[in-house]
Amino acid sequence: MISSFEWTKDMSVGDETIDRQHQQLLKEIDILLSVLIAGADETAIASAVAFLSDYIATHLAYEEEYMRQHGYPDIDFHISLHRDFIDHYELFKKEVTDGVPRKELISEIAQYVGAWWLKHILIEDKKYARYVAEHRK
Numbered sequence: 001m002i003s004s005f006e007w008t009k010d011m012s013v014g015d016e017t018i019d020r021q022h023q024q025l026l027k028e029i030d031i032l033l034s035v036l037i038a039g040a041d042e043t044a045i046a047s048a049v050a051f052l053s054d055y056i057a058t059h060l061a062y063e064e065e066y067m068r069q070h071g072y073p074d075i076d077f078h079i080s081l082h083r084d085f086i087d088h089y090e091l092f093k094k095e096v097t098d099g100v101p102r103k104e105l106i107s108e109i110a111q112y113v114g115a116w117w118l119k120h121i122l123i124e125d126k127k128y129a130r131y132v133a134e135h136r137k
């Protein structure tokens with residue numbers, strides 16, 4: 001069973017732009033999953049995957065700059081988590097765009113992409129959010 005990924009208030013990191021990006025990201029993951037579940041044609045799948053990767057890249061760059069500007073001390077570790085995610089996502093992306101994806105791919109994407117983001121926002125992004133809030137003058 002694929003759950004739907006939705007942004008909730010407790011995920012807020014105290015920055016409107018980032019919150020909006022997180023909301024949109026989760027929405028795009030849902031779109032990708034529904035396109036895959038519906039067995040949509042290759043073009044629709046490829047465009048959902050491509051859109052999501054652009055969106056992810058934009059968000060991660062913005063967030064990394066945000067942490068840099070606020071002098072977040074654990075930024076290197078945080079960036080390494082982002083890089084690990086991108087490596088993983090690239091593998092899915094390759095499989096999805098290379099041809100007929102495996103059946104299990106949908107639940108793998110739900111787990112490694114959808115669930116990863118929920119956990120990452122709630123645990124890791126919240127860490128810099130707390131730091132920024134504590135150091136705000």
Ligand SMILES: [Fe+2]
Nearest residue numbers: 022063121125
């Ligand atoms: Fe984030």
Ligand SMILES: [Fe+2]
Nearest residue numbers: 063120124125
């Ligand atoms: Fe992050």
